[in-house]
Amino acid sequence: MYNLHRQFHQAKFLDYYEDHSFLANQMGRCLAAAGIYPEDTRDENGSDRFHHFHPTDQLQMYRDPFARKSAYYPPLKEAENFSPQMIGFHHLSPYEMRVIDYVLYKLKRGSSPTVQQ
Structure with missing residues (x-):
């Protein structure tokens, strides 16, 4: 978690005051910069976890x-x-x-x- 936190503050695309993006959008960008991407978490029947x-x-x-x-x-x-x-x-x-x-x-x-x- 420390690396993600450090990556969050060092990322050049994170500027809340200039682009007015929501926190979730920015967190998604930060995770992508760290190589973490969303994936389908439903089970084999399509039910939500x-x-x-x-x-x-x-x-x-x-x-x-x-x-x-x-x-x-x-x-x-x-x-x-x-x-x-x-x-x-x-x-x-x-x-x-x-x-x-x-x-x-x-x-x-x-x-x-x-x-x-």
Whole structure:
């Protein structure tokens, strides 16, 4: 990460005040200068591993005309949109992160939680 940080500050194309580019665009340029390029992170079924919206929004994404029109890859229907090899969600509260972590990694089907006294 240090090399990327150093590359970011040394790159000649980075001048926020002259070209008024957004941070994401500039970060993309910086990553490209370091030899890092975007690639398709969907699984073999076309389901997303990275989710840029809240899970409840992601479930209904296929119904949204704007999302269908503007998405690079069209959203799949409901649960098909979620890969079994899911990596992350954006826009979750800390509480929601803990609940999802519990459901995905700790909860076992057919088991009941142990009550501690």
